[in-house]
Amino acid sequence: MKIALIGYGKMGKTIEQIALNRGHQIVSIVDINNPEEFQSDNFKSADVAIEFTTPATAFDNYMKSFAAGVPVVSGTTGWLDRIGEIKEKCAKEGKTFFYASNFSIGVNIFFALNKYLAKIMNNFPVYNVSMTETHHIHKLDAPSGTAITLAEGILENVDRKEHWTLETAEQPTDLPIHAIREGEVPGIHEVTYESDVDYISIKHDAKSRAGFALGAVVAAEFTAGKKGFLGMDDMLKF
Numbered sequence: 001m002k003i004a005l006i007g008y009g010k011m012g013k014t015i016e017q018i019a020l021n022r023g024h025q026i027v028s029i030v031d032i033n034n035p036e037e038f039q040s041d042n043f044k045s046a047d048v049a050i051e052f053t054t055p056a057t058a059f060d061n062y063m064k065s066f067a068a069g070v071p072v073v074s075g076t077t078g079w080l081d082r083i084g085e086i087k088e089k090c091a092k093e094g095k096t097f098f099y100a101s102n103f104s105i106g107v108n109i110f111f112a113l114n115k116y117l118a119k120i121m122n123n124f125p126v127y128n129v130s131m132t133e134t135h136h137i138h139k140l141d142a143p144s145g146t147a148i149t150l151a152e153g154i155l156e157n158v159d160r161k162e163h164w165t166l167e168t169a170e171q172p173t174d175l176p177i178h179a180i181r182e183g184e185v186p187g188i189h190e191v192t193y194e195s196d197v198d199y200i201s202i203k204h205d206a207k208s209r210a211g212f213a214l215g216a217v218v219a220a221e222f223t224a225g226k227k228g229f230l231g232m233d234d235m236l237k238f
């Protein structure tokens, strides 16, 4: 498969290695310094573009990729206020877009476990729930996209919680997410239920970026030739 990379930072470089190992070709690399690459024949020849850039630049990259007729797989976080516009483009203009706040298979198993535990804990109001995410000091957004997905899984299932909040819970209905930035941590997410007498915690701790990158390449393989708005639930069968 012919892959274009948009963003050649920590994730772009890890994805390149995994894509080459899986027998794919990297036909184009767009980084912040060569935006004209979107109009190149090499970029337009890609079966799919994999986009990992920044919260501020991702949406514009999607538009440029769509204009070039190339489907997008993206993992960039912190831009989801505009996701409705992307879904509309997929539905009305036949564009193809795959999004995941976290491409790791392990994290997606963790998402399922989180929802299952939340359903149980809905019946035990003596437990209060909170979350912690820990990432490297270069991360631009907080809370992480993964933490927001986990929070949504809790809010859907625990009736006594209505909104997630960053750091402080002002109301009993708030679900606080603590965001820690430390060294070069690839990503740790922990959900904790606390009562007067005990704690119940579930945790995912990424050893490196390899799981995220492999998931993104597998998602690109899944996306090529498809239409519409896609996500991990379309690709994984639990």
Ligand SMILES: NC(=O)C1=CN([C@@H]2O[C@H](COP(=O)(O)OP(=O)(O)OC[C@H]3O[C@@H](n4cnc5c(N)ncnc54)[C@H](OP(=O)(O)O)[C@@H]3O)[C@@H](O)[C@H]2O)C=CC1
Binding pocket: 006, 007, 008, 009, 010, 011, 012, 030, 031, 032, 052, 053, 054, 055, 057, 061, 074, 075, 076, 077, 078, 100, 101, 102, 103, 104, 212
């Ligand atoms: N969904 C998932 O599974 C995962 C998601 N992420 C998310 O992916 C994003 C990227 O992470 P990561 O690779 O670690 O970050 P990096 O900062 O290492 O890489 C981002 C790269 O994008 C480049 N860039 C900035 N603006 C543009 C632009 N307009 N066009 C093209 N390239 C641009 C940057 O260039 P320069 O440095 O020169 O500014 C940099 O090389 C983040 O939002 C992160 O949260 C990360 C891991 C997993």
Ligand SMILES: O=C(O)C1=N[C@H](C(=O)O)C[C@H](O)C1
Binding pocket: 077, 101, 102, 135, 139, 143, 144, 145, 146, 147, 186, 187, 188, 212
């Ligand atoms: O910025 C990162 O590094 C990561 N970002 C994603 C997120 O915001 O959830 C996924 C992973 O945790 C690494």
